[in-house]
Amino acid sequence: MKKLLTLVLTLLLVSLFTVYACAETENVAIGASYEVLGILTDGEGKTHYPDETGDSLTNNVFAQSASYSDIEFVGLNITSEGTSANNGVSEIALDLGEVYPIVNAAVSCSNLNSAGISLPGMVTVVYSVDGENWSEPVSAEYEVEQPADGEVVKAVADLYAEARYITFRLSHNTNWIFVDEVQAFSGDISKPEKPEESKNENTDGEQSAQTPEASEPLGNAPDTAQTSTDWIYITGVAVSIAALIAAIIYRTKKK
Numbered sequence: 033m034k035k036l037l038t039l040v041l042t043l044l045l046v047s048l049f050t051v052y053a054c055a056e057t058e059n060v061a062i063g064a065s066y067e068v069l070g071i072l073t074d075g076e077g078k079t080h081y082p083d084e085t086g087d088s089l090t091n092n093v094f095a096q097s098a099s100y101s102d103i104e105f106v107g108l109n110i111t112s113e114g115t116s117a118n119n120g121v122s123e124i125a126l127d128l129g130e131v132y133p134i135v136n137a138a139v140s141c142s143n144l145n146s147a148g149i150s151l152p153g154m155v156t157v158v159y160s161v162d163g164e165n166w167s168e169p170v171s172a173e174y175e176v177e178q179p180a181d182g183e184v185v186k187a188v189a190d191l192y193a194e195a196r197y198i199t200f201r202l203s204h205n206t207n208w209i210f211v212d213e214v215q216a217f218s219g220d221i222s223k224p225e226k227p228e229e230s231k232n233e234n235t236d237g238e239q240s241a242q243t244p245e246a247s248e249p250l251g252n253a254p255d256t257a258q259t260s261t262d263w264i265y266i267t268g269v270a271v272s273i274a275a276l277i278a279a280i281i282y283r284t285k286k287k
Contacts, residue, residue, distance in 0.1 A: 057219035060132050061198075062092045066214070070108030070115040070122030070202075081107025081210070088212070089124060095212040098142040098182045100149060104212040105142060110204040124214055126198045131161055132218040134195045138188045139172070139202070142210040143179045149210050151179060152202040155187040159195035167193065169201070184212065192221040 066089055072080045083089065083106045095102040108122035109115065115122045124139065137159075143151045155172035172189035179185045191198075198216055202209050 057135050057217040059092065059215045060128055060134075060218045061090050061126060061137075061214055061216040063087070064090045064129060064216075065127050066090060067125045068106060068108070068123070069118060069125075070110075070112050070209070072107065072109035072112040080109065081105065089214050090126070092213070094140060095142070095184055098144045098149075098184050098210075100142070100144065100147060100208075100210055102212070105210040106212070108202065108204075108209040108211065110207050115204070120204055122202045122204065122209060124200045124202075124211065126200070126214055126216065128196050128198070128216060131194050131196045132216070133221040134159065134191045134193060134198070135217045135219040135221055136188050136190045136192075137172075137198050137200070137217070138186045138215045139200045139211060140184055140186045140213045140215075141202075142212070143181060143183050143185055144210070145181050145206075148206055149208045150205040151185060152187070152209055153205040154203045155189070156201045157189040157191065158199050158201070159191060159193060160197040161194055163197045166199075167191075167195075172200075194221070 068083060068089070071082055074080065081100065084103060085091070088104050088106055091104075093104055095104040100107065110120050110122075112122075126137075137157050139155060141151050142149050151174065156169035157172055158166045158169050160166045170189045170191060172187040175186045175188060176183065195216075198214075200214060202211075
């Protein structure tokens with residue numbers, strides 16, 4: 033009986049750690065290469081608020097404050113040549129190096145209106161496996177419903193899809209957007225199930241998508257990936273404890 037109880041406990045511990053490991057997500061964007069559209073170079077050839085180290089956006093180091101003087105920030109300007117030609121939208125094109133199952137992708141931005149720096153009016157994400165065939169844009173939502181001035185805020189887009197290439201499109205409310213990090217979290221893309229996309233039809237029968245005005249906040253983004261993994265872990269713990277109690281009761285009765 034003692035051997036049986038030891039075996040049960042071992043199996044419970046293995047299953048518990050397995051459930052926890054499966055529930056985790058990993059930021060696979062750390063160290064990934066990327067290209068930025070929106071860095072401003074003036075008529076004298078001076079680059080303003082550049083990516084000085086060339087890896088600021090994927091080094092997994094966040095700015096210590098919302099200040100534009102923090103070296104982790106890369107400044108994107110609506111008057112830059114690239115953004116001007118792109119209808120006032122700056123972009124960060126991420127290459128993960130290989131295909132991953134991506135649960136969600138996030139971009140972190142400064143909200144410092146007192147210095148003329150605002151959060152993007154809208155953040156959308158497109159992704160691709162091969163760099164040629166791209167998804168429809170996926171809207172990202174801010175984690176904070178009403179960001180305070182001087183706060184660094186993430187916008188998160190739920191993807192639940194395989195991707196190697198991920199492009200963040202940032203529309204400008206003001207001239208400047210400052211970004212300190214982009215992330216792509218790999219994990220189980222089948223749980224929770226990908227939410228069905230609501231579709232709207234116009235009077236001509238063509239599909240149309242409602243988008244918020246540039247001045248409107250995108251609202252609070254529930255961390256669905258984290259919520260689901262938490263419930264998986266909690267369920268695993270509950271099952272393990274119940275099985276352990278049952279084993280102890282069984283052994284006690286045998287005595």
